[in-house]
Amino acid sequence: MANTENLKVTTPTDREIVVTRVFNAPRKLVFDAWTNPKYLPHWMLGPDGWTMPVCEIDLRPGGAWHFVWRHASGKEMEMRGSYREVQPPERVVSSESWGPDWPETLNTVVFSEDAGKTTATITLLYASKEARDAALNTGMKQGMAMSYDRLEAFLLSLGARGPEKATRES
Amino acid sequence: MTSSDRLDATFAALADPTRRAILARLASGEASVMELAEPFEMTQPAISKHLKVLERAGLISRGRDAQRRPRRLEAKPFAEATEWLEKYRRLWAGNFQRLDALLDQMKTDELKVKAKSRGRTKS
Numbered sequence: 001m002a003n004t005e006n007l008k009v010t011t012p013t014d015r016e017i018v019v020t021r022v023f024n025a026p027r028k029l030v031f032d033a034w035t036n037p038k039y040l041p042h043w044m045l046g047p048d049g050w051t052m053p054v055c056e057i058d059l060r061p062g063g064a065w066h067f068v069w070r071h072a073s074g075k076e077m078e079m080r081g082s083y084r085e086v087q088p089p090e091r092v093v094s095s096e097s098w099g100p101d102w103p104e105t106l107n108t109v110v111f112s113e114d115a116g117k118t119t120a121t122i123t124l125l126y127a128s129k130e131a132r133d134a135a136l137n138t139g140m141k142q143g144m145a146m147s148y149d150r151l152e153a154f155l156l157s158l159g160a161r162g163p164e165k166a167t168r169e170s
Numbered sequence: 171m172t173s174s175d176r177l178d179a180t181f182a183a184l185a186d187p188t189r190r191a192i193l194a195r196l197a198s199g200e201a202s203v204m205e206l207a208e209p210f211e212m213t214q215p216a217i218s219k220h221l222k223v224l225e226r227a228g229l230i231s232r233g234r235d236a237q238r239r240p241r242r243l244e245a246k247p248f249a250e251a252t253e254w255l256e257k258y259r260r261l262w263a264g265n266f267q268r269l270d271a272l273l274d275q276m277k278t279d280e281l282k283v284k285a286k287s288r289g290r291t292k293s
Binding site: 023 | 230262263264265266268269270271272273274276277280
């Protein structure tokens with residue numbers, strides 16, 4: 001059962017992106033799926049063609065994590081960070097960096113349960129507006145989402161005449 | 171310009187409320203600089219500056235009428251920007267759909283374990 005309607009991406013402040021999603025499972029399971037290296041490589045893969053051969057997690061305050069993704073073409077992507085707060089099954093705060101050239105983000109994931117369903121709220125916080133804009137300017141995946149609200153607001157303001165219709169007319 | 175540069179230019183151009191209002195106005199049809207300046211209580215040079223940013227981003231172009239030089243909306247950059255954002259959304263959506271499947275599996279496994287332990291206490 002597809003559940004894409006539940007997925008929300010918002011930019012509440014200059015320094016943040018917030019992603020929320022509801023899962024049809026108790027939060028104990030969602031927390032486990034999110035933080036256990038036994039489960040994480042099954043789903044946190046990004047686009048098709050990528051696998052996650054390295055998933056190291058030391059889940060305690062100060063503990064390090066290290067993920068490596070590999071594409072069928074041989075290309076690799078690496079991400080590292082450390083845990084700041086670990087409160088099973090409701091909250092994890094960790095730092096995240098794609099390497100020395102990328103601004104570090106602080107990621108907070110909160111799981112709240114209601115009637116057997118769990119809402120995961122992921123907040124990505126940049127050190128400064130400049131750091132966030134630096135990510136934005138590289139066209140990095142996270143940076144782009146920050147413009148989502150802006151673009152969406154604009155497209156809505158265009159009303160019935162959306163980009164598709166305009167394409168046909170030009 | 172690379173595709174990524176073009177996206178940067180598109181989003182930078184969209185970051186300003188006056189420019190968004192200009193684009194919204196052009197969505198209902200082409201307009202001259204004078205017509206565009208009217209609702210904004212801005213001087214024509216100020217409006218022209220905004221138009222230049224929009225033009226550089228490829229969001230608008232100039233019509234053929236040599237007298238009025240009407241500006242009009244160009245759809246391609248919008249299509250590219252929404253395509254990029256759609257890809258980003260799909261990235262998360264894909265991850266979470268895999269997580270849905272995994273959670274279903276975990277729930278089933280948990281029930282099996284519970285059933286087993288119940289069976290054990292009974293026997």
